[in-house]
Amino acid sequence: MSTTTPAKVGVIVCSQRVPRAGLQITEFVLKTIQQTNPSVTLSLIDLSTWDLPLFNEHGIPSEITSPDQYTHTHTKRWSAEISSHSAFVFVTPQYNWGYPASIKNAIDYLFNEWKGKPAMIVSYGGHGGGRAAGQLKQVLQGVRMRPTERMVGLTFPEREFLVKAAKGEELGLDAKSEEGVWSKEREEIVKAFEELVGLLDA
Numbered sequence: 001m002s003t004t005t006p007a008k009v010g011v012i013v014c015s016q017r018v019p020r021a022g023l024q025i026t027e028f029v030l031k032t033i034q035q036t037n038p039s040v041t042l043s044l045i046d047l048s049t050w051d052l053p054l055f056n057e058h059g060i061p062s063e064i065t066s067p068d069q070y071t072h073t074h075t076k077r078w079s080a081e082i083s084s085h086s087a088f089v090f091v092t093p094q095y096n097w098g099y100p101a102s103i104k105n106a107i108d109y110l111f112n113e114w115k116g117k118p119a120m121i122v123s124y125g126g127h128g129g130g131r132a133a134g135q136l137k138q139v140l141q142g143v144r145m146r147p148t149e150r151m152v153g154l155t156f157p158e159r160e161f162l163v164k165a166a167k168g169e170e171l172g173l174d175a176k177s178e179e180g181v182w183s184k185e186r187e188e189i190v191k192a193f194e195e196l197v198g199l200l201d202a
Helices: 022-036 073-083 101-108 130-142 159-167 185-201
Strands: 008-013 041-046 087-093 118-125 152-155
Touching: 008 022, 022 041, 022 087, 022 185, 087 130, 087 185, 101 130, 118 130, 118 185, 152 185
Parallel strands: 008 041, 008 087, 087 118, 118 152
Antiparallel strands: none
């Protein structure tokens, strides 16, 4: 990776649920990474601000090689956003043992913009979201991305925390605290991101 032009990594908030905990948790992941990888440029990509409609392009994404071939302005904008990043961190909840439809829809809009790029998955939920992470990894492989082997699951520590998350209340997440929620998982996030950077360097 060049030292003069830092890699740009998109950190995607995969949930659009209202209310939601996804933005808080994604910011926690982003800040955890920033503390140990200052040479990488991270940018937050919040699907709720993109508000992509259910896939409505006429062409098959894998056969589209230029943004000019897309029909809709929102697709062209989304294509430009994804094309501007070298790799991605997907931060996803687990809903009914799966990942949200919002991220599947966002992925399915494109193909060549994702192809070949490294990806890392951080899941969260009452049981850590491992099932959703596994399913999402398969989809990322389907668009020819290069997911890291290491995936991180953030398990809600208690019922009260889960209730707060469901209501979109403040969770008190601190990416610097050694004793806060997910303080141990922060190390796993860092290790997974190091693997992602290794894929960028390869």
